Amino acid sequence: MESTALTVGIVGLGAHGTNHVERLRELGHKVYGVDANTTARREFRERYNATTFESLDELYAQDLDAVIISTPNKFHETAAVDALEADHNVLLEKPLAHTLASAERIADAANRTSNVCMVGFHHRYRNACQVVKSYVEDGYLGEITHIDAQFIRRRGVPGRGTWYTSQDIAGGGALIDVGAHVLDLLFFWTDWPTITDAMAASRSDFGQHDDYTYLHMWGEDDRGKMYDVEDSVTAFCEFDSGMTANIQVAWAANMASTHSYRLRGTEAGMTIDITNTLQEVEPDIDQRNDLQLYEARSGRRNHFVNSEIIVSSNDPYRDELETFLDAVQSGKRPKMTNVEQALDVQRAIDRIYRASQ
Amino acid sequence: MPEETPGGRGKTIQSVESALAVVEVIRRKERAGVTEIANELDRSKSTVHHYVTTLVKQDYLEKVDGEYQLSLRFLTLGGQVREREQLYHLGKDDVDKLAQETGEQARLIVERNGSGITLYQATGNHVTEPITHVGSIEALYCTAAGKVFLAELSEEELDSYLDSVSITPYTENTITDADKLREELDKIQDRGVAFDDEERYEGYRCVASAISTEERELFGALSVSAPIDRMDEERFRTDIPNQLQNVAGVVEINTTYSEWTDVL
Numbered sequence: 001m002e003s004t005a006l007t008v009g010i011v012g013l014g015a016h017g018t019n020h021v022e023r024l025r026e027l028g029h030k031v032y033g034v035d036a037n038t039t040a041r042r043e044f045r046e047r048y049n050a051t052t053f054e055s056l057d058e059l060y061a062q063d064l065d066a067v068i069i070s071t072p073n074k075f076h077e078t079a080a081v082d083a084l085e086a087d088h089n090v091l092l093e094k095p096l097a098h099t100l101a102s103a104e105r106i107a108d109a110a111n112r113t114s115n116v117c118m119v120g121f122h123h124r125y126r127n128a129c130q131v132v133k134s135y136v137e138d139g140y141l142g143e144i145t146h147i148d149a150q151f152i153r154r155r156g157v158p159g160r161g162t163w164y165t166s167q168d169i170a171g172g173g174a175l176i177d178v179g180a181h182v183l184d185l186l187f188f189w190t191d192w193p194t195i196t197d198a199m200a201a202s203r204s205d206f207g208q209h210d211d212y213t214y215l216h217m218w219g220e221d222d223r224g225k226m227y228d229v230e231d232s233v234t235a236f237c238e239f240d241s242g243m244t245a246n247i248q249v250a251w252a253a254n255m256a257s258t259h260s261y262r263l264r265g266t267e268a269g270m271t272i273d274i275t276n277t278l279q280e281v282e283p284d285i286d287q288r289n290d291l292q293l294y295e296a297r298s299g300r301r302n303h304f305v306n307s308e309i310i311v312s313s314n315d316p317y318r319d320e321l322e323t324f325l326d327a328v329q330s331g332k333r334p335k336m337t338n339v340e341q342a343l344d345v346q347r348a349i350d351r352i353y354r355a356s357q
Numbered sequence: 358m359p360e361e362t363p364g365g366r367g368k369t370i371q372s373v374e375s376a377l378a379v380v381e382v383i384r385r386k387e388r389a390g391v392t393e394i395a396n397e398l399d400r401s402k403s404t405v406h407h408y409v410t411t412l413v414k415q416d417y418l419e420k421v422d423g424e425y426q427l428s429l430r431f432l433t434l435g436g437q438v439r440e441r442e443q444l445y446h447l448g449k450d451d452v453d454k455l456a457q458e459t460g461e462q463a464r465l466i467v468e469r470n471g472s473g474i475t476l477y478q479a480t481g482n483h484v485t486e487p488i489t490h491v492g493s494i495e496a497l498y499c500t501a502a503g504k505v506f507l508a509e510l511s512e513e514e515l516d517s518y519l520d521s522v523s524i525t526p527y528t529e530n531t532i533t534d535a536d537k538l539r540e541e542l543d544k545i546q547d548r549g550v551a552f553d554d555e556e557r558y559e560g561y562r563c564v565a566s567a568i569s570t571e572e573r574e575l576f577g578a579l580s581v582s583a584p585i586d587r588m589d590e591e592r593f594r595t596d597i598p599n600q601l602q603n604v605a606g607v608v609e610i611n612t613t614y615s616e617w618t619d620v621l
Contacts, residue, residue, distance in 0.1 A: 037613060054616070072610065166607055
């Protein structure tokens, strides 16, 4: 990438916001911050020696090359639409919004203004996930008939009692949070089919209980405050391509954690397991992604071939960011994790929630 | 010598105070005749008559069947005052939602000068006759919302409140002992939820949750009340508090982001 220093406005200075800032600084870019919370602004100033603003208008009036939004989901729309209308390019944290209607309004603003608008489905940038895509698009697997997808955390409710577990602010629980990644990967691999039928069940078994025992918490634990979302969803979906999928997502379950996919094709199958990155905001550089290929061949004797695929690991957040910054500099709206795809994911989330009611 | 008022410094005009005292008596009694008001205020009937005549002329009172009642002019004033309150705009929809979800009476309450004032209320479909109305003034020590406000006070502030207030034992359950009240307030600080177990109204239980943000500190309370036959221990101590905290949390977050979303 050209080493032009860019100026990026960070909207929402929590863990996701600062995660982006670390990488932006490594790449030599300048950041400004905005947050509605006084403490978040102060901590940001102290940590990065960067200018912060209290209101969106003040930030958007600056000479910015791009804006990265990681506010609570409900405020994605106001932050993104204002940014796009102020002629800034935008990268949003996933999901696109807390509701489908809000997501549509963001996509409208992006299309109306023709600015770059991407959404942070970072798992898609993992080398292993890209390799799966290459096998699918080369036709190596034949036609994909079914996918088993599991994103299950043994104990991984994010910020229990905070906005993450509020229906009104987050728009849902495990499905809109981790399920968004699952749907994004499914769609990416199989070229964006549409759900034609869905059966789903959602549960809330852990949330507000005092005896929620955990080892690690993403965000803060504010027990006893807001918790009115589901912590697991099981769904069976049929797609217009003829494919079916079993989707299981959980923030908490009495089961081993897993983030894995089994793809069944007419010619070959693949399994991908990216579980070992589950607990990491910054993934372990030595991580190993389990990627297997399953085939049946006939040589002199019919036989099965199970191949292990080895890929180097990468930092998906960094690749996501570089894709975004490249798009900002070239002015070309990218194919990867763009707002239209994020809107498709939001439609699927909405469809599955409706099926679960 | 001009008298010093508790609310500020400077001269006060006695006739304005008297006029407001007349208004206050009528508010409390809903309707009152001159004799009744005169007895209540320990003033002569002819003086009271001058006051009510003036207030009728100014459109603040109306005469019905020989008695006086407050006119709708007070709604004009009250409506405008409420419009000005940011919490009303930020919390109104959530109070409606809470009333609908619980089927009970839900309220937004703010504290002014040592009393709780109902800023907005909504009733769910179980409620036939709400126990309060918009603008109702209630004591802090015996109401759930009131206790939320008291729990936020420093020890000195609480001492001075307890010194200044005379505790009325509205019911058998009203906490009249200062130490017992302090104990209860400590518990509220831990959880952010306060309870009124038939302490203000016989047969009514009420739960309240604080609404506070880092920027605004405590600036209101959200409450749900219901007759005891619809409010068993489980609902009173667990279900309603959980529902309340979900909504209070949302109001807090919406408040924090209100500048961004152009809510008043």
